[in-house]
Amino acid sequence: xxxxxxxxxxxxxxxxxxxxxxxxxxxxxxxxxxxxxxxxxxxxxxxxxxxxxxxxxxxxxxxxxxxxxxxxxxxxxxxxxxxxxxxxxxxxxxxxxxxxxxxxxxxxxxxxxxxxxxxxxxxxxxxxxxxxxxxxxxxxxxxxxxxxxxxxxxxxxxxxxxxxxxxxxxxxxxxxxxxxxxxxxxxxxxxxxxxxxxxxxxxxxxxxxxxxxxxxxxxxxxxxxxxxxxxxxxxxxxxxxxxxxxxxxxxxxxxxxxxxxxxxxxxxxxxxxxxxxxxxxxxxxxxxxxxxxxxxxxxxxxxxxxxxxxxxxxxxxxxxxxxxxxxxxxxxxxxxxxxxxxxxxxxxxxxxxxxxxxxxxxxxxxxxxxxxxxxxxxxxxxxxxxxxxxxxxxxxxxxxxxxxxxxxxxxxxxxxxxxxxxxxxxxxxxxxxxxx
Amino acid sequence: xxxxxxxxxxxxxxxxxxxxxxxxxxxxxxxxxxxxxxxxxxxxxxxxxxxxxxxxxxxxxxxxxxxxxxxxxxxxxxxxxxxxxxxxxxxxxxxxx
Numbered sequence: 001x002x003x004x005x006x007x008x009x010x011x012x013x014x015x016x017x018x019x020x021x022x023x024x025x026x027x028x029x030x031x032x033x034x035x036x037x038x039x040x041x042x043x044x045x046x047x048x049x050x051x052x053x054x055x056x057x058x059x060x061x062x063x064x065x066x067x068x069x070x071x072x073x074x075x076x077x078x079x080x081x082x083x084x085x086x087x088x089x090x091x092x093x094x095x096x097x098x099x100x101x102x103x104x105x106x107x108x109x110x111x112x113x114x115x116x117x118x119x120x121x122x123x124x125x126x127x128x129x130x131x132x133x134x135x136x137x138x139x140x141x142x143x144x145x146x147x148x149x150x151x152x153x154x155x156x157x158x159x160x161x162x163x164x165x166x167x168x169x170x171x172x173x174x175x176x177x178x179x180x181x182x183x184x185x186x187x188x189x190x191x192x193x194x195x196x197x198x199x200x201x202x203x204x205x206x207x208x209x210x211x212x213x214x215x216x217x218x219x220x221x222x223x224x225x226x227x228x229x230x231x232x233x234x235x236x237x238x239x240x241x242x243x244x245x246x247x248x249x250x251x252x253x254x255x256x257x258x259x260x261x262x263x264x265x266x267x268x269x270x271x272x273x274x275x276x277x278x279x280x281x282x283x284x285x286x287x288x289x290x291x292x293x294x295x296x297x298x299x300x301x302x303x304x305x306x307x308x309x310x311x312x313x314x315x316x317x318x319x320x321x322x323x324x325x326x327x328x329x330x331x332x333x334x335x336x337x338x339x340x341x342x343x344x345x346x347x348x349x350x351x352x353x354x355x356x357x358x359x360x361x362x363x364x365x366x367x368x369x370x371x372x373x374x375x376x377x378x379x380x381x382x383x384x385x386x387x388x389x390x391x392x393x394x395x396x397x398x399x400x401x402x403x404x405x406x407x408x409x410x411x412x413x414x415x416x417x418x419x420x421x422x423x424x425x426x427x428x429x430x431x432x433x434x435x436x
Numbered sequence: 437x438x439x440x441x442x443x444x445x446x447x448x449x450x451x452x453x454x455x456x457x458x459x460x461x462x463x464x465x466x467x468x469x470x471x472x473x474x475x476x477x478x479x480x481x482x483x484x485x486x487x488x489x490x491x492x493x494x495x496x497x498x499x500x501x502x503x504x505x506x507x508x509x510x511x512x513x514x515x516x517x518x519x520x521x522x523x524x525x526x527x528x529x530x531x532x533x
Contacts, residue, residue, distance in 0.1 A: 055517055056516065056517060058509050058513040058514065058516065058517070059509070147494075148492075148493045148494055149494055162491060162492045162493070188501040188502065189501070191500075191501075192492070194494075258478050261472065261475050261476050261478075264472065265472075265476065272453060276454075279454065280519060281518075281519075281526055281528055282514075282517065282518055282526055283517035283518065283519075284517070284519070285519070286519035286520065289529055290529065290530075290533075291529050291530050291531065291532065291533045292528055292529050292530065292531045293454075293533065294529075294533070295528065295529050296454045297454045297455065297456060298456075300453070300454050300455050301455055301456040304455070306461055309450075309453075309455045309457060309461065310457070310461060310464065310465045310468070312453045312455060313446060313449045313450045313453050313455055313457060313465060314449075314465065314468075314469065314472075315453070316449035316450070316452040316453040317445055317446060317448075317449035317469070319452075320445075320448070320449060320452065321445075323445075326479070326480075327473070327476055327479060329489060330479040330480075330484050331476075331479060332489030332490055332491065333484045333485075333487040333488065333489050333490075334478075334479060334484055334487070335489070335490040336487045336488055336489065336490040337483065337484070337487050339490060339493065389490075389493070390493055391492075391493020391494050392493075418494070
C-alpha cells in the first residue's frame with residue numbers, strides 16, 4: 001500500500017503505527033480505514049472537530065472489532081466534514097479532502113478517497129442523509145448503507161441517532177459482501193441492532209438472480225441543481241441495463257422530493273439533543289469560564305465550526321415553541337408517509353432506482369455553484385435521504401465516466417426492501433460483471 | 437415571504453444551544469432558515485394531520501440485554517479524557533454566576 005501517494009489528498013487524519021513505520025502487510029490481508037467518528041482504542045477519534053482533537057476513546061466500535069477479529073488490518077482514521085454532517089469537505093478542522101480523480105474537486109469524505117485511491121480494501125463510514133453514498137459516488141466506488149439495525153452502532157459518535165448508521169465503501173462487490181457479512185449482527189450493547197440472522201452474503205452473491213423489477217421515480221430529473229451531464233449519464237445508464245436481468249418501469253413517488261427537508265429538520269433536532277454532551281466537562285475541549293454556564297457556552301463556541309454552530313442552533317429553534325409542532329412533529333409525520341410510500345412501492349417492485357446525486361463532486365472552495373448555503377438544506381441528498389428516513393438498505397454503484405479527467409459523473413442509487421441487502425449486492429454483481 | 441421575528445428566535449435558540457453566534461453567523465443562519473422554512477411549506481398540507489409520527493424506522497420490542505452483571509468502565513479510563521479531574525470526580529468551575 002502506498003499511503004504517501006494519498007498524503008496530498010488529506011484523506012487521513014491519523015495512521016496506525018505499523019503504517020507510519022512502513023511495515024508491509026501480509027499478502028492477501030484485508031486493510032480498512034475508519035471514518036473519524038467511529039471509535040477505536042488504537043487511535044484518537046476527533047470527528048474532524050477542534051472539540052475532540054485529542055479524544056482517546058475508552059472503548060471501540062463493535063463493527064471495527066469484528067473486522068479486527070477476522071484479521072483485517074486497520075490503516076487509519078479518515079477525514080470528513082465535522083461530525084460527519086455533509087459531504088462537502090467544507091467544515092473539517094483538518095481541511096478538505098481532495099478527490100483522487102481530480103484534486104480540484106471534493107472527495108466528499110476521506111473514506112471514499114482512501115478506497116478509490118487504493119490505500120485500503122474498504123472503509124467504514126457513517127451515513128445520515130446519504131453522506132457515505134454521495135462521497136462514494138463522487139469517487140467512483142461502491143457504497144452501501146444497510147437496513148437500520150443491521151450493523152451495530154456501538155462506538156459511533158453520532159449526532160442524529162434515528163437516521164445515522166454505519167456503512168461500507170469498497171472498490172468491488174466481493175470485498176463489500178464479505179465485510180457486510182463480518183460486521184452485521186445483533187449487538188447486546190446496541191438496543192437498535194437487529195436480532196435476526198445474518199445471511200451468508202458471499203455465498204448468495206453467486207446465486208442466479210431472476211429478472212429484477214426496478215421502479216424509477218418519474219421525478220428523477222427534478223432535484224434542485226440537477227446538472228445536464230448527470231441527467232445524460234443516468235439516462236444512458238438506464239438504457240444500458242441488461243433487459244434480460246432488469247425490468248424497468250417509471251412510477252409516481254410524489255413524496256420522495258420532500259424527504260430531504262424532512263430529514264434535515266429531524267436530523268437537526270436530534271443533533272441539538274444528542275450533542276449537548278460536548279460541554280467541556282467529561283471529555284474534549286474545555287474553554288476557560290468564570291462559572292459553569294459560561295464554561296459551557298465558551299467551550300461550544302470555540303470547539304465547534306461555524307457550520308456546526310448554525311446547525312445546532314437550527315435544531316434548537318425547531319425544538320422550541322410553535323416550531324416544534326409546526327415543523328418537527330410534522331416532519332416526523334411526513335417521515336411516516338414517505339416510509340409508507342416506499343414500502344408500498346417495494347411490494348410491487350424489487351428495487352427503486354435513481355441517480356445518487358444531482359451533480360458530480362463539487363469544486364473545492366466553490367460549492368456555491370451548486371448550493372448557495374452550506375448545510376441547510378444539502379441538495380446533494382435529494383435522492384439519498386429517503387432511505388435514511390425509512391431505514392431501508394440502499395447502495396450506490398458507479399457509472400463509467402465519459403470525462404477526460406476520469407472524475408466520476410454519475411452513479412446509480414438502488415433502494416431495496418428492509419433486510420434485503422442480498423438483492424442490492426446481487427444487483428451490483430450483475431452490473432460489475434457487465435462492466436468487466 | 438419573510439418570517440417576522442426570526443432573528444430574535446435565532447438569538448434565543450443559540451442561547452438554548454449554549455452557543456454564541458457572531459452577527460455574521462446570525463445573518464447567515466437567518467437567510468438559510470428563511471430558505472428552508474419556505475421549502476418546508478409542504479408540512480402544512482392536510483394529509484399530514486392524520487399520520488402518526490415516526491421516531492425510529494424500526495421499533496423492536498423487548499430489546500433489553502441479558503440480565504447479567506458486568507463491570508463498568510474503570511474509573512481511570514472514564515476520567516482519562518476529562519479536561520480537569522481529581523482521582524474520583526470531574527472538576528468544573530463554580531456553578532453560581
